[in-house]
Amino acid sequence: MKSTGVIRKTDVLPVELRRTLAVTAWDRFEIFTDGETIILSKYDAACTFCAKLLSRS
Template identity: 50%
Template sequence: MRSTGIVRKLDELGRITLPIELRRNLDVAERDPLEIFTDEDTIILKKYNPADIFTGEMDNLIEYKGKKVSKNSIIELSKLAGSSIEE
């Protein structure tokens, strides 16, 4: 992990502002979703990229009932169910 040398204080609502240079370098736009991770005493922010709920694959995604599923997973699941899907 690299230090940016940037220090920010939380406001009264617990918010921080990410500097514009950091947002530009990481391609984070206004209203982009960020995932929050913790590792002991460390907080990690990561730009959220939806992925297949089964494999983590990020290509050819289809949304079903609020979840992302790849076409490959759908094909594999149809085989498990005894059906076949033609591509």
């Protein structure tokens, strides 16, 4: 799995899927690729030093 370095808000997902998975407007996803497969993973930015989650903006 290879990270693309792209992080997007949930506007990339259809509203029906967001409702089914309980994804909010504030959730962000990191995009990975694996061959011809695209993988979306919820992204939570955390401080490198203390692992405290950073505020969502």
